[in-house]
Each structure stands twice: as structure tokens, then as C-alpha cells.
Amino acid sequence: MKKEVRVSENEKLFEDIRKAVLEGDKDAARSLAEESVRRGLDLNEVIDRGFVAGIQAVGDLWEKGEYFLPELIAGADCVKAAMEILQPAMDRDHVASRSLGKVVIGTIEGDIHDIGKNLVASMLRASGFEVHDLGADVKIDRFIEAAEKIGADLICASALLTTTMLNQRRLVESLKQRGLAGKYKILVGGAPASRQWAEDIGAQGYAENAPLAVKEARALMGK
Ligand code: B12
Numbered sequence: 041m042k043k044e045v046r047v048s049e050n051e052k053l054f055e056d057i058r059k060a061v062l063e064g065d066k067d068a069a070r071s072l073a074e075e076s077v078r079r080g081l082d083l084n085e086v087i088d089r090g091f092v093a094g095i096q097a098v099g100d101l102w103e104k105g106e107y108f109l110p111e112l113i114a115g116a117d118c119v120k121a122a123m124e125i126l127q128p129a130m131d132r133d134h135v136a137s138r139s140l141g142k143v144v145i146g147t148i149e150g151d152i153h154d155i156g157k158n159l160v161a162s163m164l165r166a167s168g169f170e171v172h173d174l175g176a177d178v179k180i181d182r183f184i185e186a187a188e189k190i191g192a193d194l195i196c197a198s199a200l201l202t203t204t205m206l207n208q209r210r211l212v213e214s215l216k217q218r219g220l221a222g223k224y225k226i227l228v229g230g231a232p233a234s235r236q237w238a239e240d241i242g243a244q245g246y247a248e249n250a251p252l253a254v255k256e257a258r259a260l261m262g263k
Pocket residue numbers: 092095096098099100102103109112113116150151152153154155156157159160196197198199200201202203227228229230231232246247248249250251253
């Protein structure tokens with residue numbers, strides 16, 4: 041009985057989170073993130089079923105023409121504000137975990153969408169990868185220089201625009217030109233990318249969402 045009450049309390053929390061993102065209510069998003077940490081919930085689930093579901097619903101309304109840029113930005117800001125609370129909590133829980141590998145991640149040149157990339161970064165981090173997040177609109181040379189500097193295993197590049205996804209191809213080609221092909225595994229993602237796209241450009245991995253990105257990254261590391 042007690043367990044059932046808790047489950048439905050959590051369902052209500054996920055619903056409130058989705059609503060906060062949909063309404064662009066940053067204060068609510070922050071306090072719901074704090075509440076999730078306080079309750080000791082699985083924060084990946086909170087992100088997935090609350091914040092990701094919320095921003096996806098915002099995206100659906102944008103596609104239907106019911107939401108415009110201000111609503112999109114407000115929704116994105118909610119997720120960002122929540123992640124500032126959830127990420128340190130996730131890091132804290134994994135301080136003792138062994139690194140599964142070193143990752144350089146960023147949104148590719150010309151593209152400022154970073155919500156999905158941030159989710160992938162935080163889930164990789166939470167799963168035990170050492171993640172170096174270069175941010176958004178990251179120049180190809182910077183991906184490569186960072187990977188060389190930290191001795192990365194994986195380079196993860198996000199693209200949300202059909203125009204910027206072409207820079208994922210340039211990243212793979214640039215590595216080849218520098219004689220670094222094979223040194224790093226390249227993982228691509230973002231709404232316009234696909235498994236086929238990854239194969240076409242010579243990237244080693246693709247994942248449709250953040251949990252699958254973790255699975256793919258582990259598989260690429262043989263773990
Ligand atoms: C929020 C949003 C914005 C916000 C971004 C805020 C931010 N900080 O990110 C703002 C308002 C700034 C914005 C701006 C623009 N946007 Co916009 N935006 C969106 C929207 C609604 C949601 C994107 C999002 O965050 N989704 C939620 C996240 C969780 O999903 P995701 O990003 O896909 O990430 C998941 C997976 O793809 C995957 N993944 C992501 N990255 C990676 C990386 C790796 C390595 C792996 C393995 C997996 C992976 O895992 C993630 C988590 O599950 C989409 C519509 C949509 N439905 O996707 C449009 C959309 C992407 N935008 C679009 C456009 C056109 C623009 C603008 C050009 C608009 C304009 N005219 O100014 C600008 C872009 C400017 C630029 N140079 O980048 C178009 C792109 C069209 C196209 N096919 O090219 C879309 C599809 C809307 C549409 N239907 O027209 N946008």
C-alpha cells in the first residue's frame with residue numbers, strides 16, 4: 041500500500057515537471073528538481089519521464105504552430121535550470137564510480153541546440169564516463185584538439201539541423217585528414233541523424249536518445 045502511494049506520488053511529480061516545462065515555469069522546474077533529489081528518485085527517470093517528456097511536448101506544440109519561440113526558449117530554460125540541480129546530485133552519487141572511458145561531447149559547429157546534448161552528457165556522466173562538454177556551436181578543430189589533449193576514447197557530436205548535420209561528416213573527414221581515423225570512436229546523434237547517416241559518414245555509433253547513447257557508448261568501449 042505504502043509503495044503504491046509512493047509510485048503515484050512520483051507519477052504526480054513527473055506530471056508536474058512536464059507541466060512546468062510546458063508552461064515555462066522555471067521556479068517550479070527548479071523546485072521540482074530539488075524535490076526529486078530530496079526524494080532520492082532515479083534521476084535518469086526524472087529527466088526522461090519529466091523534463092525530456094516536457095520539452096518534447098513543447099516541441100510537438102511548436103510543430104503544430106501552437107507554440108512560438110518564446111515558449112520554446114522558456115521550456116529550454118526550465119530544463120537547463122533543473123539540470124543545474126540534478127547534475128551535481130548525479131555527479132555526487134557517482135564520485136566513486138570507475139570511469140568507463142573519456143568522452144568529448146559538443147553540439148556541432150553552427151548549431152546552438154544543446155538540450156539533447158546536455159542530456160546525453162549528463163547520462164553518460166551519470167553512467168560512469170568522464171565527460172568533457174565543449175558546449176554548443178563547437179568548431180571541428182576544437183573537438184579534435186580537446187580529444188587529443190585529454191586522450192579521449194569517444195567523440196560525441198550532436199546536430200539538430202539538417203544543415204549542421206553535414207558538419208558531423210566534416211568532423212569524420214577532418215580526423216581522417218589528420219591521420220587520426222580509428223583513434224577515436226565517433227558517436228553522432230540529434231533529431232536529423234540516423235543509424236544510416238552514421239554509417240554513410242563513417243561514424244562508429246548512433247543513438248536515438250540519451251539512454252540509448254549510454255548503451256551505444258558502453259558497447260563501443262566493449263563494456
Ligand atoms: C528547443 C528548440 C530550440 C531552442 C534551443 C534551445 C537550446 N538551448 O537547445 C531555440 C529556440 C534556441 C531554437 C533555435 C532554433 N531552432 Co530549434 N528547436 C527546438 C525544438 C523545439 C526542440 C529541440 C530539443 O531540445 N528537443 C528535446 C531534446 C531532448 O531532443 P534532441 O535534441 O533530439 O536530443 C535527443 C536525441 O536527438 C539524442 N541526441 C541529441 N544529441 C545527441 C548526440 C549524440 C552523440 C547522441 C548519441 C544522441 C544525441 O538524445 C537526446 C536526448 O534524448 C526542435 C523541435 C523538435 N521537436 O526537435 C526545434 C528544431 C530542432 N529547431 C529548428 C530550427 C529551424 C531552429 C532555428 C534555425 C530557428 C530560427 N529560424 O532561428 C534556430 C537554430 C539556430 C542555430 N543556429 O542553431 C528545426 C530544425 C529543422 C531542420 N530540420 O533543420 C526544428 C526541428 C523545429 C522545426 N520543426 O522546424 N530551437
